[in-house]
Amino acid sequence: MLDWGDVPSWALVVISLGALVLAALAARWAYAAFVTAAAAADRADEARREARERAQATLVAAWPISERETFQKAIERGVVGAAIRNSSPMPVYNVEITYRDEGAAWSAIRRVHIVPPSDEPQIFAGFDEEAHIGTPDPSRFNKDGSIKLLPSAEMRVEICFNDVLGRRWRRDDNGVLDVAR
Incomplete structure (x- = not known):
């Protein structure tokens, strides 16, 4: 088992920064996916509204x-x-x-x-x-x-x-x- 006390402090900083960068990238990807899904849902709602309005015409x-x-x-x-x-x-x-x-x-x-x-x-x-x-x-x-x-x-x-x-x-x-x- 790894004893964190034997790891140099600069290595812990690098590992922590790497984890932070990965977390930020994951958050950005999740936000982009959310925005894309929200836009798709808005387009689907608009298409359903248009279809309802067009139904009589x-x-x-x-x-x-x-x-x-x-x-x-x-x-x-x-x-x-x-x-x-x-x-x-x-x-x-x-x-x-x-x-x-x-x-x-x-x-x-x-x-x-x-x-x-x-x-x-x-x-x-x-x-x-x-x-x-x-x-x-x-x-x-x-x-x-x-x-x-x-x-x-x-x-x-x-x-x-x-x-x-x-x-x-x-x-x-x-x-x-x-x-x-």
Whole structure:
């Protein structure tokens, strides 16, 4: 057995300092591991919160009117329209449906205050405002100089709405959902 009385005092100091350095390194590594774990937990909490908030928005979709038999009259009249399905259990608010016909350099917006939950799509026809931005494709001009719009079923439709938490969402004309900026 080692008798500490036979070890020179400078050796005890070196051993003590070595033990202290190792303890400090171990504490630093433990702290770094703790910070990393805390950051991972925060990211996981944020992802769960985002998933909860996105849950309602993922159940809301819009598309251009295309079912000819059901909506023949609206299509024949040249009225643009869209179907919106809110399959979530809660209503969505301040809905904006944006129609686009890029070849005609035309867009329009229809505003709806509330779309309640429903398994069946609701039909919204017409628009509240329109804009002509850019130059239409020359093939889209009628003989009288007016612009020929695509049938409603061929237009691009985008939807923006607020969920029950007040968060604004946007589903683009390709169906991609994102938080509206």
